Amino acid sequence: MRLWFVCPDTDVPSGGVRVIHRCVEHLRAAGREAWVVHEQPGFRPTWFTSAAPIAYAPSIDLAPGADVLVVPEIYGPGLGDIAPGVTKVIFNQNTSNTFAGYALPIRRGATAYDHPEVGGAVCVSEDEAAVLRFAFPQLAVERVVLQVDPAIFHPGPKRRVLTYMPRKGARDAARVLGLLGARGTLDDVEVRALQGLDEAGVAAAQRDALLFLSFSVDEGWGLPPVEALASGCLVVGFHGMGGREFLTPDLAWPVEQGDVLALARTAAGLLDRHREDPEPLEAHGRAAAAAIHARYTPQREAASVVAAFEALAAVPALTSR
Secondary structure (H helix, E strand, O other), rough: EEEHHHHEOOOOOOOHHHHHHHHHHHHOOOOOOOOEEEEOOOOOOOOOOOOEEEHHHHHHOOOOOEEEEEEHHHHHHHHOOOOOOOOOEEEOOHHHOOOOOOOOOEEEEEEEOHHOOEEEEHHHHHHHHHHHHHHOOOOOOOOOOOOOOOOOOOOOOOEEEEEEEOOOOHHHHHHHHHHHHHOOOHHHHHHHEOOOHHHHHHHHHHHOOOEEEEEEEEEEEOOOHHHHHHOOOEEEEEEHHHHHHHOOOOOOOOOOOOOHHHHHHHHHHHHHHHHHHHHHHHHHHHHHHHHHHHHHHHHHHHHHHHHHHHHHHHHHHHHHH
16 A cells, blocks of 8 residues: 655645655655655755655646545545545544535534545544544544644743743734733843744744643644644643643643633743742752653654554445545
8 A cells, every 4th residue: 555645735834744745754764655745846945954865746647546645624515536446544633623615504424524535534633533433423533633743842941931832812912912022021031933943943942841731723723823833832821722731730730721811820820930930830840841752752653653544444435446
C-alpha cells in the first residue's frame, strides 16, 4: 500500500502541514512507501525542515488497488471524488471542519465519510476520535498521538513575559488584555503576540515567557498551548475541546470556554503571586513541561502513525481493492 498525503500549498506556519510532513517521515523510517503531495511543482514549505519526499500532483499516476490517497478534512464534501477509483483515507486534524460546506440537514450516508472509496479516517486527539465515531459508527477511525519535540520546545530562564497566539480568538484576546492592562497588571509585564514567527522563533519566545494565554477555539488538538506547557510556561485559558486532554488542573489553569473575565482574573492572580515569590510557579512550569514531554514523545508519535496506517491497511474497504 503506497500512501500519498495531500498537503495544502501554504507557506504560512500551520501545525497541520507540519504534522503531514512528519507522518510521511515516520512511515518512511519504518520502511513504508509514503510521499507528501503538493500541487504546485517545486513548492516546499520554508518555515520548517523536513526529510519527507515530495511528489507533485500533476506528475502522479495513481493506481487503484496499489495506492491510497490521504486527504485532509478541509477538502470538504468533494474529497471522496478526488482521484476516482483510488481508495481514500481522511486525515482529520480538526473535526470542526468535518461538516463545512454541506447543506443542512445532513442525511445519513450523504457525506464524504460515507463515500465507497473512503476506507477510514485518522485523527489527532481523543476528542476528535469520539466525534468521528459518534457521527460515523461504520467508519474505521484511528488516532495518532502527536509529539512535542523536546529539542525545540523546552523550558528556559523565565522573565515577566506574557505570550499569546492571535491567530484564533483575537476578540477574546483583546478583551482579556484590555482587562489586565486597565487594572495595571501588565505594568511590569512584556506582552508578545506570537505571529510572523517560524517554529524556532515561537520556541525561543516561549522559553523566555512566564505566562501563555490560550484562546483556543475549535481545536483538533491545540499546538500553541501544549507547546507553551512544554516550554515551562504557566498556561491559562481555553482548551478549544481538542486540548482537554492536556489543559488540565494538574498542569495548567483551564478556564471555562469563553469566560474572559475568569481568564483575566486567573492570569492576574498568577502574575501577582509570581511578583511576590517567583520560584514556586516557575518550578510548577518545569514540572508541567516534564509531564508533557513524557506523554507526547517523538517515539510515541512515530509508533502511533505507523500503527494507525497498519490498522487501516487491514480494513476490508482497503484490502478488497
